[in-house]
Amino acid sequence: MSPWKAARVGDPLAAVDTPALVLDLDAFERNLRRLAGAVAGTKVRLRPHAKSHKCPEIAKRQVALGAVGICCQKVSEAAVFVDAGIADVLVTNEVVGDAKVRQLAALARRARIGVLVDHPQQVQALAAAAKAQDASLDVYVEIDVGANRCGVPPGEPAARLARQIASAAGLRFAGLQCYHGPAQHMRTPQARVDAIAGACDAVRASLRAIQACGLQVERVTGAGTGSFVNELASGVFDELQAGSYVFMDRDYGDNQLGASDLAFEHALFVRATVMSRPTADRAVVDAGLKASSVDSGMPTVWQRPDLRYAKASDEHGVIATPSQAALALGDTVLLVPGHCDPTVNLYDELACFRGATVEAVWPIAARGALL
16 A cells, blocks of 8 residues: 555545545435435345445445345455454355365354355355355355356256255355346346346246245345446335445436336546646546546536546546636546446545545445456
């Protein structure tokens, strides 16, 4: 970690060096409470995805508001959160490779650890590692519910894997992972409704096949920020894995909201400074590709509809401006990242502000945890 700190507690926001990742604590806390309130009084658990924030301080706040644990995407990421005291972690991924599987089983001696499978060889490897570590792992069968990524087809293929897990020493068949990634970014509410209805059909077919084998499915887990209201209302899902709701990003903000959708607020920003003003219609800021991910499109300039972030290179971001007076050299802007998850992974720390003052600086402790 660089000794150069962009922000320190007590600094005015205006003094935070750039580019810096900053969090509006008031908006962030409202987002936390909004989703916690949505599941309160229901039988559906919240297990937010920590790949969005990679920050133990945020995970602790989610658990304090009722989350049963968190999701991670990588074993090394899970290790960071277990080290920080998070006692229940689901790795929503298949884990392949002796070193990773051994580490996963070792973590299961310190916390409740879950993992996904979609192939018999994965089950065999997990069982061998659990035996060697004298550990117990929760294992979920991942169903392809429309993402066309990982997962087995619904129905009998899921039942075969469930039987194998249930018969393996050291493993516990914990349920089904049923996440529809593309549905999160379908722009219209009806498109998301239709996608999750199809996912629920796949879940039901899998439940029937597994229950016909005499096995019970303890949990159906999945959902994300874009679609969770549909999984919550389905009567099929027991657990929600929304993650980006804590921050929101430009891409999620592009979704049209339906009558039942919750309106989360943009809370995460990249603070940037105008470093060049070469023409009346072009300003250049110090936040480019190394400061904000553009895989889901360019960031937007917060509360400045007159400005358009037009393109990015390594260390430069070009903002289209209507006039020379719109931005001056040395002016600062807040950028709403196109995709929060990979943007967060670019930073060591998160400068958390309330009003005009930095209230906290939180380490992004799982940054770069890719194994």
